[in-house]
Amino acid sequence: MNSERGSEVSTGNPHHAVTNAGSTVAAPPLLRMEGIVKSFPGVKALRGVSLELQAGHVMAIVGENGAGKSSLIKTLSGAYEPDEGTIEINGQPLARGTHAAIDAGVAVIYQELSLVNDMTVAENLFLGRMPSRSGLVLRKRANEMARTALAQVGLEGVSPSMRLGDLPLNKRQLVEVAKALARDARILVMDEPTAALQREDIANLYAVVRRLRETGMGIIFISHHLEEVFELADSAVVMRDGATVGARAMAQWTEQDLVQAMVARNLDSFYPWEPRDYGPVMLEVRNLASPPVLRSASFSVRAGEIVGIAGIAGAGRTELLKAIFGALPLSGGEVLIRGQKVSIGSPAQGVRNGLVYTSEDRKLEGLVLDASIEENVALSSLLALATGGFVSNTKKRKLAQEASTRFGVRASSVMQITGNLSGGNQQKVILGRATATQPAVIMLDEPTRGIDVGAKTEIYAHMVSMARAGAAVIMVSSELPELLGMSDRVLVMYRGNIVTEIPRDKADSETVIQWATTGVGA
């Protein structure tokens, strides 16, 4: 009725009428990503992702690890160039590269902050573009501008001239948000912004996000915490296997819908699991704590068992394994191996006590990349290979060849440099090293990360045979299907604690995700 009157009134001005009617059709959205495809050798990370973000909206992107969230963000930030698809900001196509994205108003805050601790807050805010005149930095002006940006994120109390590293982590994260504001960002992307924050800081960050939304900024945040999604977001997009599988306003999602949309449904015979007989308890852990991440963990594993540990990033899974192994200092708790209380102060002692740990990061913490397969396999067994301090080359060669054959390492010989092997073969070399010590307890941290499917199934088969041979196997994995497919039971960690233990027949994706994202059961 009003529109009728409106068009009557505006008959003398056809332009006005068109705009009025057009407002329901299309002011272009703040951000539109359309049909984004991105492939890497052997993997299709994104297979046609589309989404729209309106100004003044908060959009959550959820999905399991490897669903393609990070790739999508990197495409938006210009770090990845999409193979196909278009990105438009306010209807304008986005040019290539990170600079273009920044100029167009896209600011991404990654989990690892990109700030320089030894510079002042103001210098960080204007990194690379400090206000200056004829080559001289205008510090006063920079500090003034910084104060404005800081006030917008609730950091009125922080002096622009203080050293950034002197701020606590929670404030540094807000400084990163302020940095985005100082760049006139219109689209703010946050990757797991609360992962490292305490409860009160999280509330503070929420408040800042809401205030920014009021100002018309479009905000995307990636989160594993569903309670957070419901509290903060206006809409949520679910990604799975590189595609968006659901996009709705928040009112139309229930927690259960979200979890179901996130989970892939193909738990099939891909996993060579079968029931096994268990032996005695090999490892028992009581109230183990290693600050700041690991709060308290108690569990035990029997010979022949495969126990999976689930949890979102930052829940303390890696820390738990490293603390048991002696690679992280303990603040409390005890470790028992074969019923004997042991004190393990270093990985060397861990190995002597029958433990092995394989890192989630093969390149940084797993292999000596410049050294051969043989040298890498032998690393944990040097003492056993030596007589009177002299390493027997024959024994070393034999050990490496046996391990290489047993695990099916595909290489021209054990003399090949490990840096040139594929991820799967590198992982097999590490497993060869780990099992060469005849360990009682084998702790595998993300054993199939970045490995192709064929190698994955081989590694699963090896896990089963290790357990069959009487080892207690513990696996941390962010890939839920593999965790459920391989584990005899699943322990779930949440914010540094083991919050539940789920037997295999009760362990389904919904239950585990529910516990991992909220810390409580349904």
Next chain:
Amino acid sequence: MTSTAANQADSQARSRRIIRQLRTGLGPLLAALILICIGLSIASPEFLTTSTLTNIMVQVSVVGIAAVGGTFVIITSGIDLSVGSLVALSGMVAATVMAGSSPDNVALGIAGLGVALVVGALVGALNGLSVAWLRLVPFIVTLAMMAMARGLTLAISDGRTKFDFPNAFTAFGAKTLVGLPAPMIVMLVVFVIGHVLLRKTTFGHQVFAVGGNKEAARLAGIPVNRVIFLTYTLAGATAAVAGIVLAGRLNSALPSAANGLELQVIAGIVIGGTSLAGGRGSIVGTFIGVVLIGVINVGLSLLGVNPFWTQFIQGGVIFAAVLLDAVSQRRKL
């Protein structure tokens, strides 16, 4: 894969690796050394004589011996700047212990040898302790130790040279055995021991692992701190041996002995293909590197080149060696 087939594949790989080593590793260095030697023997008839060649060996012996321990340190991606001062300090402490001794006093001579070794190893151990467990930066720690050891040398000698040692002590610097000068023999023995230690023992394997990837080595159960500690202790001990040879050769301990020696040591090691980034290196390479420096020094003086240019040319050789290494590494990737 049967084990004979695997063995065959391995021996093939081994020979491939040797060929690659000749192309990218020590091969070019050895070729350079041989070419320079051929050039020098054409240019100067005096070069290719026993006396010149043994003279070169004697001249490089002090640097060479100290470089053996230094190679271990650098393979773990550390650095030891204190070796020059340690050479002087261990010689001076020994000289103080042996003060006023008659040439025939065997007991005092042996005491001097023992004290020198203990002092060297002890100071090296202090370096190692600071780097491994206190997690101090090797460059700074050993720089500080360089100053302290030199200062201590000056203090205990009151800045004066000490003379006249027992024969049992000077033998390692001054005697000859089957016509070969003792410094050369000591150096060769230390190099052989160093090579075996690095290549054949558990410790040597651990040194490479620590230098190649500290965190991976730690998680594989290698006692990383102990390994680092031992490499610095070893470097201190070889510096002491070098100090014994130097003091014996000169039959005197100078407070300013071996000033700046650490740079020649590092140069020899780096020219020999050991990577300052750690994880790569060899005692054989260090030997060739040290000898190359000696040959160039002697060669230049035989050719009558102004000694002021010697240092310039030495620097150029280091630069060329590092460049060559960087280029061949990049090509490998």
